[in-house]
Amino acid sequence: MAAANVRSADDPDDLPDFSAPWKSSDVVLVVEDQRFHVHQNILLLWSPVFEKMFGSEFQEKNKNEILLAEKKANEIKEMLQIMYPSLEEKLVTKDNCFYLLRLAHEYQINSILKKCEACMVSLVKEKKEDDLLEMLIYGQKYQLKTLISACIHEARRLTLKELKEHGMRDQIEPDNYVQIAEGIIKQHEERCKKVKGSSLKEVFCSLYWEKETTDTFLNRLEKDTTQKIECNSLADAAEHLKKLKTAIETLP
16 A cells, blocks of 8 residues: 555656655655655765765764654655656745755755745745745845845835834844845935925826825825925925815816
8 A cells, every 4th residue: 555655656747755665765764753765865966964964974874764853744855855856846935935945954955945045036026925024034044145135125115114113123134234224215215306306286196096095195194204204395295285185186
């Protein structure tokens, strides 16, 4: 019955599940209560850490079974399925990239590290990840320069209040924090210049193009103390816009 689960031995289109011996597998990784039948040469090719495990300085050299303590079986399986060739490629996704990044860093598997970083960068750029600062901290921890740059660039859409009150703010490296703060301020300055150089009618029309109601916009201006400090013209506009609300409705 066990052989029926070893799809990788007979069908290369399927991802291997490593649940039983297959294709001359010669070593077993023991994780939690599961055993993964793998090939020593595959592990050596991918990971210098595994290479050391089979070297003279490690007691695992002459063992057929290697215990990977404090690891999760499902996560190790995902990592192995990326390492093994298959016509059905195992993808790095939002669901698995975080723990795969951690494992790839521990076992020094650079190719998986790059795949994880590429996945995270796409999540940031496509705005599929809400917590940019948490992603930035991941990038800092694992020294992922491309991810760090992407997070700093996208974090300009945050407010200074969101930056200052974030629960992990103290973990942001000083240089990165300054770049984000300067980017936010620059964004505000650009918006202020745009408002100052526009006619009231252009400002009103832009509100409709952004699909924001007049009441919502007025309330936001009145409550946003950051904008009042950095751009007094917006604060002044907030006081006068209420008087012109009727006129707004008649604009083409």
